[in-house]
Amino acid sequence: MQKSITSFFKPKDGLPGPEKSSVPEKTKSTENISKNKIKSEDVVEEPGNENKQPPLEATGAEKPADMPPSKITKMELNPEVTEGEGIEIYDPSLESYHPLKHAYWKAERVTPYLALARTFQVIEETSGRLKMIDILSNFFCSVMLVSPEDLVPCVYLSINQLAPAYEGLELGVAETTLMKAICKATGRNLAHIKSQTHLTGDLGIVAEQSRVSQRMMFRPKPLNVRGVFTKLKEIAKISGQAKMTLVYDVFVACRLSEARFFIRSLIGKLRIGIAEQSLLTALAIALVKRNHINDCKTNKVCDVYKDEIAETTLILKTTFCQCPNYDIIIPAILKYDIKELQERCPMHPGMPLRPMLAQPTKGVLEVLERFSGMHITCEWKYDGERAQIHLNELGEISIFSRNSENNTPKYPDLIARSKSFLKTDVQSYIIDSEIVAWDIERKQILPFQILSTRKRKNVDIEDIKVQVCVYIFDLLFINGVSLVTKPLSLRRKMLFEHFQEVEGQWKFATALDTNDMDEVQQFLEESIKGNCEGLMVKTLEEEATYEIAKRSRNWLKLKKDYLSNVGDSLDLVVIGGYKGKGRRTGTYGGFLLACYDTENEEYQSICKIGTGFTDDDLRLHSEFFNKHVTGSAKSYFRYDPSLEPDVWFEPVQVWEVKCADLSLSPIHRASIGIVDAERGISLRFPRFIRIRDDKSPENATDANQVAHMYKSQDQVRNNQKSSSLMDIESDFY
CATH class of the missing domain: 1.10.3260.10 (DNA ligase, ATP-dependent, N-terminal domain)
Incomplete structure (x- = not known):
């Protein structure tokens, strides 16, 4: 008969506590969870144990369940474990970790789910980003060497996916x-x-x-x-x-x-803080460790081969941008040299590329400074939904959002008329475009809010009320040939050769090629009159390739904003809520927002916001975020304790926000270390504009953009000039 619970948690000098761990200090979220242990409902008393302390489950006290695997005895791990079973203790965080010697499953050559779960457990208990990546790379390297067939499922499970994002395969378990x-x-x-x-x-x-x-x-x-x-x-x-x-x-x-x-x-919430960029870095490090297996006596291999790791990481991330499918990439990195990866995993229609992004700018003068002496073009910036439209060799049309979400079912009307804008015999293509709501009678663009009311699933052409027009601005692939390394002038020329406009259905982006800044200013005003947000300014010849998944300085976003000092709105992630008072009692009256630091893969607080909302807005926001409450702050939230909200949220929604200006802050952490070593950047008088359903949290305004916007302000630029003059005068005297 199985032993009772009490026999496996024998107290020493009262209630036991966990041994001191060699694994880095647990994150705040794990600490908070461990304080709320579950009380057992069925504690069985053993004869002779009446005077002993009750088991931990019965008292509600902490038990060592969250200890690192390397410090937990088999008794502490699970009451089911009995003496003599010899449970293997697996710890991929060891400094002396060896991918073969410590892979306890090498005899079976099938990766235990327990090894992956323990890897997640150690990562969850680790606060340092680099250490987390290194732990995951150790596990991946072991899988590569011992059970390579398991690497694909290990990778997908590490980012909580079952297939490429564009396939839309979700668990959907309540x-x-x-x-x-x-x-x-x-x-x-x-x-x-x-x-x-x-x-x-x-x-x-x-x-x-x-x-x-x-x-x-x-x-x-x-x-x-x-x-x-x-x-x-x-x-x-x-x-x-x-x-x-x-x-x-x-x-x-x-x-x-x-x-x-x-x-x-x-x-759908793994809670270990590993995002896609971290996973790709871990894979790259694992590949280098595999290639230098004899040097894997300590984790110093990362220091010795840092140049090789950097090159491998760049190749892997670039390849993933043009071929975001681990079912294709993983077999290729296991079979071929890493330098062949981009050739082995080419882009092809039906598989979305990561879109090129633009840097925000606050005025025509900044455009002049950046593009001085270059051939440039200005295109109207349409207020719609970014769309990457694909035609494959089988004649199948696919439409993807900027987040690689498959929006094909949403636009059956576009598919039905997709042949009407072909000028020549085109077998396959990938075009970059913007879909906007269209007023058929007045022949003009309608606001984005109208487009957002369009049904997303099970759309019947006969029931469509919001008509759309597609504005095409780039050609990335044509008849089996990739064009992303070609200059924009050539890509545009081929676009005009193979495609044609159809009134109210397919249009080329309204463009003006000029180096005259007065003409740029006039064209900007025309775009506003045409119901657009502003201009996209791009280079035509020099540095004019399509930079996949990069926010390039060769594409500048020029918007006419009611707050000209800032020049652009920000897309920020909601990470916390403050309970409302007075009229707002029963809802959240304010929210804590953050930008996303792509380098450290963390959300950095940038402001508290409580304006721009109607009562209905607050009610709807509260209903939505109540479904995404988390017990404590994530390990990848960076904030000052004085800002702690009443409730923490999962980072699931992006808001567009405008402000009066940006300033250095002693408590907010946005862009900390970029502009100032100890202070971050915050927004003054932030105001809610709208929800950005078309953006994922990782595509929110990043820390470098925030720093750029701060430094672009007239006041900051003038202060910098004054400081430089004072330094010169000081040197003179």
């Missing part, structure tokens, strides 16, 4: 369904699971701790990565009771931290 599966497996009641989830803010932690109550006559076989990944894909493709059954089948086989991360995967 929390209630998962709670019922946990209840069925552990014998706990639903009310208890709900209350503990509300207390901890993390159903994954609740699931892991609830496993204490699970009783099985026969233990299922240990889970492996490939099997779990396959099951998750099955769960995503079915519905109803069958989904619940599959979830239960996997959950009952979970051991230790597997339960935590399996449930989190189903919810």
